[in-house]
Structures are given as structure tokens and as C-alpha cells.
Amino acid sequence: MRTPSPRGSFVIISYWYLGGEPALATVLGVTVDSSFTSPLPLSVATGGDLWTIYETLPSSIKTYSHDAGTNGVVLSPIDAATSETLAIFSGSSTQDAIVATFNGQVIVNGHLPWDHQSTDDSDGLKDMGELYANEAGLADRLRGLERWRRARVTR
Numbered sequence: 001m002r003t004p005s006p007r008g009s010f011v012i013i014s015y016w017y018l019g020g021e022p023a024l025a026t027v028l029g030v031t032v033d034s035s036f037t038s039p040l041p042l043s044v045a046t047g048g049d050l051w052t053i054y055e056t057l058p059s060s061i062k063t064y065s066h067d068a069g070t071n072g073v074v075l076s077p078i079d080a081a082t083s084e085t086l087a088i089f090s091g092s093s094t095q096d097a098i099v100a101t102f103n104g105q106v107i108v109n110g111h112l113p114w115d116h117q118s119t120d121d122s123d124g125l126k127d128m129g130e131l132y133a134n135e136a137g138l139a140d141r142l143r144g145l146e147r148w149r150r151a152r153v154t155r
Helices: 024-027 126-154
Strands: 013-014 030-036 042-044 070-079 084-089 096-101 104-108
Touching: 013 096, 013 126, 030 096, 042 070, 104 126
Parallel strands: 013 104
Antiparallel strands: 030 070, 042 084, 070 096, 084 096, 096 104
16 A cells, blocks of 8 residues: 555554554654653644544543553654644644544544543543544545545546
8 A cells, every 4th residue: 555545445543653664654644753651631633623523522631541651653744735633642733643644534543542541521431432433423524525526526
């Protein structure tokens, strides 16, 4: 796989050791700026709706119940024109935690979801489950847009 599938397939990946796999990072459309060894809070990027697409997440996912040792990587998109930062670490707009690349066809999670096996709101649902449901919802929404675009081109 050199670039994502032109047939409209989507990839959602979370890989804590992406910095050790630069070829894979490149295929996914990101570079790794740094790694960290303690879980960092996650927040939605300014102007983004990843926190409310399907499930509603707390403003920051900060409670963690596990600590794996290597807890994730800070990402940067390779092509800013076809990428979007969906979430950031520690409230810092320069620490990308989740990046959509290739016009949303690939969603790369730089965090380790295993760390956050709790909830920071009162709905009783684990925040990571809600986050991944929202990522799947985003992919589904983009897939619908892609189908619509293809239908318009073939008319």
C-alpha cells in the first residue's frame, strides 16, 4: 500500500510505536515529532467536531487508569492541504494527537487507547469507546460524501 485505496476504503489506526516505523508513518501520511511516556490528556482541535459526531465526549479526556510505559506519539501531517488535526494533546495546538490524512480517508491516532479505560463524564460509557465510535461516524460521513461525489461525476 503506497497510498490509501482509491476505492473509498477507510483506515482508522492507533499505534503507539509509530515513531519506530517511519515507513508506515509515511504511508499513513504523518511524521512523528516526539513520543511520551506518561498518558497525556486529549482535547478536540479548535473548530473540530470529533467530540460530538455521534457520542458526546467531555471537553478533555484526562483520566487514565493504565500506564503502558510508551504512551503515544505527537503527530504532524505530511500534506497539510489534504490533512486535518482532529485532536490535540494537553491543550497544546502544536501537539497533534489525532490526524485525518488523505482527505479524511485515514485517521491516525497517536495516543494509546489502553491508557484511558475510564470516563471523564457522567454517561457511564468509556471515553475511548465513544471516541472510536465518533471516528467511525466521521469515516462513514466521509464515505457518504465520496459516494455522492462519484455519483455526480458519472451523471
